[in-house]
Amino acid sequence: MVLGVAILLVIGMAAFVAAPLLAPESPGEGALPIDITPLTDLKRRRMVVYENLQDLDFEFKAGKISPEDYQALRENHLAEAAQLMLASQEQEEVTENDVLIERQVAARRAQRKQQPHDPYTCPGCGFENPLPVKFCGNCGTKLPQQAPK
Amino acid sequence: MNQVGSVGLIAALAFAIYGVVAGAVAGKLRSPRMLKSAQRAVLGFFVMITVAVASLEYLILTNDFHSAYVASHSSIALPLMYKIPVLWAGQEGSLLFWTWLLSIYAGIAVWMNRRKNRQLMPYVISICMGVGTFFSLITFWVANPFTQLSLVSASGTTPFTPADGNGLNPSLQFHSMVIHPPMLYLGYVGMAIPFAFAMSALMTRQLGDNWIRVTRRWTMVPWMFLGTGILLGGQWAYHVLGWGGYWAWDPVENASLLPWLAGTAFLHSVMIQEKRGMLKVWNMVLIILTFFLSIFGTFLTRSGIISSVHAFAKSDIGPWFSVFLAIIAAFSLTVLFLRLDFLKSDNRLDSIVSRESGFLFNNWILLAAVLAVLWGTIFPVISKAVENQTVTVGPPFFNRVMIPIGLLLLFLTGAGPLLAWRKTSFQSIKRNFTIPLIFAGVVGGYLFWAGIHRLYTWMSLFLCAFVIASILGEFYKGARTRMKISKENFFSAVYNLTMRNTRRYGGYIVHLGIVLLFVGFAGQAFRFETQKLMGPGDLLQAKDYLIRCEGLTSGQHANYTYETAILSVTRDGRALGEMRPQKRVYMASQEALSHIALRTNLARDLYVVLAGQDPDSGKVLIHVIINPLVQWVWIGGLVVLLGTILALFPSRVERQMDEIRKTQEEALEAHHVL
Numbered sequence: 032m033v034l035g036v037a038i039l040l041v042i043g044m045a046a047f048v049a050a051p052l053l054a055p056e057s058p059g060e061g062a063l064p065i066d067i068t069p070l071t072d073l074k075r076r077r078m079v080v081y082e083n084l085q086d087l088d089f090e091f092k093a094g095k096i097s098p099e100d101y102q103a104l105r106e107n108h109l110a111e112a113a114q115l116m117l118a119s120q121e122q123e124e125v126t127e128n129d130v131l132i133e134r135q136v137a138a139r140r141a142q143r144k145q146q147p148h149d150p151y152t153c154p155g156c157g158f159e160n161p162l163p164v165k166f167c168g169n170c171g172t173k174l175p176q177q178a179p180k
Numbered sequence: 181m182n183q184v185g186s187v188g189l190i191a192a193l194a195f196a197i198y199g200v201v202a203g204a205v206a207g208k209l210r211s212p213r214m215l216k217s218a219q220r221a222v223l224g225f226f227v228m229i230t231v232a233v234a235s236l237e238y239l240i241l242t243n244d245f246h247s248a249y250v251a252s253h254s255s256i257a258l259p260l261m262y263k264i265p266v267l268w269a270g271q272e273g274s275l276l277f278w279t280w281l282l283s284i285y286a287g288i289a290v291w292m293n294r295r296k297n298r299q300l301m302p303y304v305i306s307i308c309m310g311v312g313t314f315f316s317l318i319t320f321w322v323a324n325p326f327t328q329l330s331l332v333s334a335s336g337t338t339p340f341t342p343a344d345g346n347g348l349n350p351s352l353q354f355h356s357m358v359i360h361p362p363m364l365y366l367g368y369v370g371m372a373i374p375f376a377f378a379m380s381a382l383m384t385r386q387l388g389d390n391w392i393r394v395t396r397r398w399t400m401v402p403w404m405f406l407g408t409g410i411l412l413g414g415q416w417a418y419h420v421l422g423w424g425g426y427w428a429w430d431p432v433e434n435a436s437l438l439p440w441l442a443g444t445a446f447l448h449s450v451m452i453q454e455k456r457g458m459l460k461v462w463n464m465v466l467i468i469l470t471f472f473l474s475i476f477g478t479f480l481t482r483s484g485i486i487s488s489v490h491a492f493a494k495s496d497i498g499p500w501f502s503v504f505l506a507i508i509a510a511f512s513l514t515v516l517f518l519r520l521d522f523l524k525s526d527n528r529l530d531s532i533v534s535r536e537s538g539f540l541f542n543n544w545i546l547l548a549a550v551l552a553v554l555w556g557t558i559f560p561v562i563s564k565a566v567e568n569q570t571v572t573v574g575p576p577f578f579n580r581v582m583i584p585i586g587l588l589l590l591f592l593t594g595a596g597p598l599l600a601w602r603k604t605s606f607q608s609i610k611r612n613f614t615i616p617l618i619f620a621g622v623v624g625g626y627l628f629w630a631g632i633h634r635l636y637t638w639m640s641l642f643l644c645a646f647v648i649a650s651i652l653g654e655f656y657k658g659a660r661t662r663m664k665i666s667k668e669n670f671f672s673a674v675y676n677l678t679m680r681n682t683r684r685y686g687g688y689i690v691h692l693g694i695v696l697l698f699v700g701f702a703g704q705a706f707r708f709e710t711q712k713l714m715g716p717g718d719l720l721q722a723k724d725y726l727i728r729c730e731g732l733t734s735g736q737h738a739n740y741t742y743e744t745a746i747l748s749v750t751r752d753g754r755a756l757g758e759m760r761p762q763k764r765v766y767m768a769s770q771e772a773l774s775h776i777a778l779r780t781n782l783a784r785d786l787y788v789v790l791a792g793q794d795p796d797s798g799k800v801l802i803h804v805i806i807n808p809l810v811q812w813v814w815i816g817g818l819v820v821l822l823g824t825i826l827a828l829f830p831s832r833v834e835r836q837m838d839e840i841r842k843t844q845e846e847a848l849e850a851h852h853v854l
Contacts, residue, residue: 048198
């Protein structure tokens with residue numbers, strides 16, 4: 032009896048584990064999201080430098096650091112923060128360009144999906160063949176057959 | 181129930197293997213549905229191992245002696261509170277227990293990261309389940325706790341159920357022994373999670389400080405359990421083994437100390453990566469080493485390749501563990517080597533006199549300690565292999581090497597917080613070191629005057645004074661600054677200072693606990709012992725204690741027979757009361773065990789053992805040990821535990837930073853969407 036329940040439990044768990052693979056694909060499903068991009072990483076590092084600056088200020092006020100050391104260390108931290116800020120800006124520009132490119136690619140894909148199928152255009156590489164051919168002149172992919180007119 | 185347990189084990193093994201594959205595929209294809217399936221496989225693994233654990237506990241609690249494991253480690257008369265720990269008293273059960281703890285850790289890691297670190301998680305699952313596969317495989321294949329007893333005769337095999345079991349090893353029938361093994365195991369097993377995150381960060385090339393931030397608590401928790409487990413083991417040895425000490429450099433003790441030392445180095449050096457973006461390769465090496473030593477510790481404890489007071493039977497799991505350790509080393513070092521280009525430091529060491537170099541120095545010393553302990557522990561195996569004779573390395577070797585190492589570490593505990601990040605000028609050093617050094621000098625002078633002339637003992641107490649002054653100074657200076665800035669009173673300033681940065685001030689409290697431990701260790705130099713055969717009316721003088729034997733009694737308990745000496749104790753003519761050391765003979769195993777009598781205060785322990793009985797005169801051998809300052813070891817351990825718990829709390833700074841990060845990430849996501 033208990034053995035039967037245990038075996039049923041195993042079967043149930045196996046079904047539970049397999050369920051996500053068997054379920055139909057949901058429309059919004061893409062790849063796993065990237066939680067840490069190079070830009071967020073740079074921002075994190077900048078935040079750490081600010082945290083270090085706060086600590087330095089506190090330790091100076093607590094009398095742990097001599098005024099000369101404090102000045103020199105503060106300048107070092109600020110220079111590091113400026114460097115990271117610059118790197119962030121550059122990365123932001125790259126990201127903006129990436130976003131623009133991605134958006135254009137997505138728009139073109141959407142446009143192509145809406146348009147009726149062009150028999151001369153290769154579905155694989157997008158090359159527009161000048162003549163009705165069976166195989167793409169650019170990549171060799173087999174082109175869909177044209178319906179007889 | 182044996183069959184149910186076996187079904188649980190086989191199913192757990194299947195889920196673990198599936199989890200390895202599904203995790204790797206989910207990581208490679210970045211597939212959310214595959215990740216979901218892998219996450220569920222972790223849940224399946226946990227449920228199935230829980231079924232196996234529940235089955236074994238059921239067999240133990242119902243005295244089912246048809247089960248070979250229950251017959252070997254339990255008995256009818258065993259009290260309930262000692263029946264539950266029978267689960268981890270033997271080889272097979274403890275490996276099953278190890279696997280169960282892994283399934284719990286992995287399940288919590290998956291649950292807590294279900295909406296974050298989604299790039300890391302597939303490989304984290306894969307690696308955790310890889311470890312799970314190994315442990316469920318050996319639990320099922322090599323050390324199965326669900327084997328049934330049978331009699332083999334000419335007519336065939338017939339099931340066999342003995343009337344009673346062998347009982348639990350008497351030395352394990354002690355209250356701290358009930359939680360000592362689970363604590364150690366929680367420490368060993370838990371190191372799998374930071375290791376998995378580190379490997380996943382390498383595989384996905386996400387090598388910023390994110391994995392360090394994610395795994396900080398995942399390392400601190402097992403480190404805390406491991407430390408608590410080590411101390412509970414010491415307490416058990418002190419109360420049960422009857423030799424009056426708590427640490428003997430036994431291989432199994434060393435096995436637990438090794439990952440603790442490596443984990444301590446890791447917890448310190450990650451701060452340099454977080455603060456300065458340095459030591460990225462070093463941190464990887466340390467977490468690999470910590471995990472490797474955790475498995476190595478389990479291997480030493482369980483394989484019986486080195487003889488130990490723990491007296492575990494020799495078993496055939498040794499080769500399996502050797503292969504697994506080789507796989508861990510080969511896999512992790514290969515992945516590390518392939519990603520070396522991504523692990524370049526963001527900054528350089530600015531000065532040799534800085535907090536960073538203090539941490540680095542601390543790391544080298546801790547690593548030297550790891551190597552020394554490792555060398556001493558495996559020396560018998562090496563000597564056997566090289567010269568074909570087993571040479572055991574005893575406490576003198578460890579004390580000679582480890583005392584200077586410990587004192588250096590103690591000095592750094594006090595000096596580290598006084599150094600500034602990046603560089604510290606002579607002016608700043610003078611500001612910060614003067615008061616602690618003066619205080620330590622005064623204490624040191626007093627100790628010398630009071631007659632403490634042994635170098636290491638004096639040095640240890642001198643450094644303890646230095647560290648206490650340096651740490652209390654940190655609290656005082658911080659609170660004074662807050663009082664000036666925020667107009668708070670002293671107590672709320674100390675509270676707010678601590679809560680603002682729980683990690684730093686919790687760490688300082690841990691250091692205070694370490695100081696108290698060293699005070700306790702230093703007390704060992706003044707240990708005194710004596711012994712005498714005593715009958716009713718006999719007297720024994722031990723320093724200023726006078727012990728008189730009032731009588732001897734004997735009797736029988738459900739589980740054992742006993743012989744007790746009734747002793748009255750006076751100190752400088754003042755009556756302190758009665759002490760009753762006992763000798764027990766456990767019925768199931770016919771093993772004898774001393775049950776010590778202890779009179780304790782903060783200055784010293786009076787430790788009395790009934791060591792034996794003279795059959796001719798009927799007198800008993802009373803062994804008396806005066807152990808100074810032992811209580812400080814246990815108090816120090818408690819302070820370390822409390823400091824670690826405090827450091828685990830999210831600090832105000834951390835919460836603020838998290839909020840800023842969250843806002844920034846949301847802004848960034850919104851930016852992407854637009």
